[in-house]
Structures are given as structure tokens and as C-alpha cells.
Amino acid sequence: MPMCYNSKFVLFDITANQYVRASSIPDKHGLNFGHIVLLQTCWSTDPSVTINCEEVLNRGPWAGHRLEITTIDCIDKDAKDVSEEVVNKVVGVFDQDDYTPFKWHCQSYPHILRPPPI
Numbered sequence: 308m309p310m311c312y313n314s315k316f317v318l319f320d321i322t323a324n325q326y327v328r329a330s331s332i333p334d335k336h337g338l339n340f341g342h343i344v345l346l347q348t349c350w351s352t353d354p355s356v357t358i359n360c361e362e363v364l365n366r367g368p369w370a371g372h373r374l375e376i377t378t379i380d381c382i383d384k385d386a387k388d389v390s391e392e393v394v395n396k397v398v399g400v401f402d403q404d405d406y407t408p409f410k411w412h413c414q415s416y417p418h419i420l421r422p423p424p425i
Contacts, residue, residue, distance in 0.1 A: 315378045318343055322372035324386045328379070331390035336401045340376060346397055348372070 316329040318340045332338050350370035 315380070316376060317379050317382060319375050319377050319382050319386065320347075320369050320372050321375060323369065324383055325389045326379075326382055326386050327393050328388065328390045331394050333394070333398060335398065338397060338401060342397055342401070343393060344369075344374060346400060347393065348374075 317326040318329075319326045327340075327343055329340070332340075332343075347367045347369040348371075349367045351366075
């Protein structure tokens with residue numbers, strides 16, 4: 308079992324005192340903490356710098372914040388669980404046919420990773 312799917316692990320935003328539980332990440336599209344970090348921390352002053360989806364992704368709410376992967380028992384007991392909100396956002400982005408993590412990676416870095424032949 309990969310670390311990210313162990314139910315005790317959380318992605319903790321130290322700055323905002325919020326966390327996302329690993330157990331809340333569905334086994335869909337190969338999503339993991341990395342996708343959450345990417346979409347929660349991306350930032351641009353140019354609104355056109357985003358992917359084509361319904362979510363506004365150029366102003367990540369965790370941009371510039373201190374993050375860590377830790378266990379649920381190691382975080383502040385007053386920390387807010389934002390798992391449902393954040394995971395729904397991430398799943399919503401990757402539910403679109405053109406943006407599964409594999410396809411997204413291939414579109415962004417075609418010279419590095421090519422899709423397997425059919």
C-alpha cells in the first residue's frame with residue numbers, strides 16, 4: 308500500500324492550519340497528494356495561465372504556504388479538515404476527459420513522456 312493511501316497520513320497546510328486526509332483521495336485517475344499540492348499552490352497574476360476547466364486555478368489558496376505530509380496525530384487538534392472540498396475540486400478538474408493526470412503530463416511535457424502505443 309503506497310504511503311499516500313495510508314489512512315493515518317495527511318497533507319497539512321501549516322500556514323492555514325488545514326489538512327487533507329489521504330483516505331479521502333479516491334483511487335481514481337491515480338490522484339495523490341502531489342496533484343492536490345499542484346492545484347492548491349499554483350499562482351499566476353495572469354488569469355489566462357490555467358488549464359481549460361471550470362475551476363479558477365491561477366490563484367491557489369495555499370500558494371506560498373508551508374506544507375508537510377505527516378500523520379493525523381501529529382497536527383494541531385484545532386486544524387480544519389478541508390478534505391471533501393479540496394478533493395472534490397481536484398477530482399472535478401481531472402474528471403474532464405482531457406485532463407487525466409497521465410494525459411495532462413503528456414500534454415505539458417510531450418518530449419519527456421509519450422503515451423504507450425495502442
